[in-house]
Amino acid sequence: MPQRMRRLLAGMATVLVTGMAMATPHAGSPWWKHSLILEIYPRSYGDSNGDGVGDLNGITAHLDDVRALGADAIWIAPMYPSPQVDFGYDISDYRAVDAQYGNLADFDRLLAEAKKRHVHVILDMVLNHTSDKHAWFVESASSRQNAKADWYVWNDGMDANAPGVTAFQKRFVHDGKVPPNNWESVFGGSAWEWVPARRQFYYHRFYRQQPDLNWRNPAVEAAMFDAMRFWLDRGVAGFRLDAISTLFEDTRLRNDPERGGTNAQGDPNLHNQYSDNLPEVHDVMRRMRKMVDGYAGDRVLIGETYTPETSDLLPWYGGEHKDELHLPMDMIPGFGWQAKFDAGWFREHLQAAQTDLLGEPPLLVFDNHDNPRSIDRFGDGRDDVARARIIAALLLTNRGVALTYYGAPIGMTTSTPARKEDVRDPIGITGWPKEKGRDGERTPMQWTAGPQAGFSTNPTTWLPVAANYRTVNVASEMADPSSLLQWYRKLAALRRDNPALRDGAMTFVDTKNPDVLAYVREGKEPVLVAMNFSGEPRPLTSGVKGHGLRTLAASDASLGRSHTLDGTILPPYSVWVISFER
Structure with missing residues (x-):
């Protein structure tokens, strides 16, 4: 690592950990049940050797930043050897590290340094397909x-x-x-x-360079389970399973029904009835769960599961047996085709996550490497950061596991290429201009206001740094008590330390209100969370009776001066988190 970069990172680490209590595991439940997980796109997090591409040592250098955020685990997108056609999701060797990211020694060091900080390491595991170079x-x-x-x-x-x-x-x-x-x-x-x-x-369900494995062949399952054991034996905390619903296809190879119209590539729109989510995948999940549960340390299986309804996630948990995935991803609130910045929309889906999953913890996802960033999807171009505070509150105060994406806690925006010749993502090249690819949500992490946002010493990074890095960066926001990053840190600390926010049941109140979403996290000292989704002031009318009011977090300073629950005026796009006694 260049000396200048080493000094910069060391200085930032000192600033970031100051005043931040280290999290310790809570007894009585798996570590992941109360966790905040941070997805890291390794190409874009930290470049330790100045080649313009992020690497494992760059992640290790920023582990104190992970702890400063309050995250309990990192999920690292694929870092295995790959021709990089799909930027790592085309794997040519499941038991090694791609040379551009480092080597196994670097990974072992990352794992050891993460353990010192009580940070668990989760790897992306691509089971559906390999690279055609495998x-x-x-x-x-x-x-x-x-x-x-x-x-x-x-x-x-x-x-x-x-x-x-x-x-x-x-x-x-x-x-x-x-x-x-x-x-x-x-x-x-x-x-x-x-x-x-x-x-x-x-x-090949995905690129032609990603041939699908034949999971009906027992030898394939055995080989893939062995690949997972290689990393479990090394000490990883578990896996996020990519495209897990696509492992099996109809043996009769029946045509998928057409839905009418064409997609961005000009192909007919299909309903993937015979090429996705076949029942045989659940047999594999049960065997995989048994294998993973055989390891000590509460290893976790997280699944990439796009479903039309929250209740459709229940089979992925294993139904009443609860013997498949620990945490299937609920993409509906964040990425559902009707998703919108609306109190009623989120109330409906948060309620479903509490009632339709047999008590299993939901895993809501608002940001990832495949979709434009939530600050843009839910923003209005004027109050984007205020709205992002509400998304953060939804993520960190609901009864479930929290998953966020690098850059989201500082408000990194989607930087979509303006010209086809600047696109790196192949789907953006083939689908331009209707489909512009996923480069916009994968730009380098913005650490400082310095050159290349502190991501790299190389002036030519693999994707350009977003233009707003001089104001949207970790260093600037750590110095600003009112920043989005400080809001995330405050909520993450409350989630970790407040018994009601950590373990309490979730009761919705004022459920007919079109603009205010409010719920109580139950406990000896309950916590009321109230969010105003309107651009106008709205009164809080929760119907909750209590005394001993104490503001735990407020996105607007005026709320900290309120001494009553109902009747308080919630400023536009505001969040109020209040502890009280019954």
Whole structure:
């Protein structure tokens, strides 16, 4: 690490940890049940060697920042060897570290330094597919007679002139053959790719360089479980499972129904009835859960689970047996197609998370590496930070596990490329201009107001640093008591230390109010959380009776002077967190 960068990081670490109590695990429940998890995109968090790309040592250098935020764990997006077609989600070796991020020694050091700070390390695990450069696929694609011949999903295809062949299939003719059905890649075009050496198509749900593994072959499951054990044995706290619903496909290869219209790539819109969320995946989840639970230390399985309704998450927990994922992600409030900055919208889905999951902790997700940042999605261009404080309160005061994304606690914005030639994400290249890719939510972390936002000493970073880094950065916000970062830190500390916010049941009040969302976290000293989603002042009419009022957090200073619950005027886009006695 260059000496100048080392001095800068060391100085920042000293500032950031000052006055921050270290979290200690709470007895009686798994560590993750009360946790705040921070997703880190390794290319964009900290560049320790000046090549313009983030790395593992850069993450290690910022572990004190993780603790200063109040996070209990980091989830690191894929850092395994990869051709980087999908920036790490195309893995060529599951038991190593990509050279641009470091090596296994660097990872072990990261793990050891994180443990000193009571920070758990969760890895992204991609089980659905490998890279086409993985040795398994290279062997499988070489012929129809080899040890890995059926480790991937292969098919002879159909005659191009066969009855029932769709116009979409006819766009992909090879030696008189077309793909066996109309299944599409998420990233455009057919989900089937022709290999002359086998005179067959292989299936790829995502990029053609990401062939799907054949999970109906027991040898595949055994190999992938062994890969997970490699990291569990090394000491990781668990895994976030990428695209976990896509492990199996219909054996009859039936066409997915068309929904009408076309997507950004110009392909027909489909309902993925036969290529996603098949029941066999739950058998795998039960076996995986049993394997992971065999390790000490409350290891955790988190699943990337997009569902239309909150109740659809229950099977991912394992239903009444609760023997599958510990934490399927609830994407609906943050990314649902109807998601909006509206008290009623969030009330409906927070209530569902309390009633539809048999008491299991929800995991609400508002930000990740695949979607524009929540400050932009829920902002109005004028009161974006005020609205972001409400999203932070929703995240950190609900009865569930909290997951955030690097940069969200300081209000990093989505920096979408303005020109196609600046796009790095392949889906943005193929889908331009309707689909501009995911570069905007993956820009380098903004640590300081200095060159390259303190992310790197290299003036050419893998993606450009966002233009607002001089005002939106960790150092500036740590020096400002009223900043968004300080708001996150305050709420995270309350979540950790206040018994009601940590363990209390969640009771909704004033449920007909269109502008104010309010709920009580029950306990010996209950906590009322009230949020005004309106740009106008609104009175609090919770109906809650109590005395001994004590403001724990308020986004507007005027609320700290209030001595009554109901009747208090909530300023526009404000949050009030109040402890009281019954």
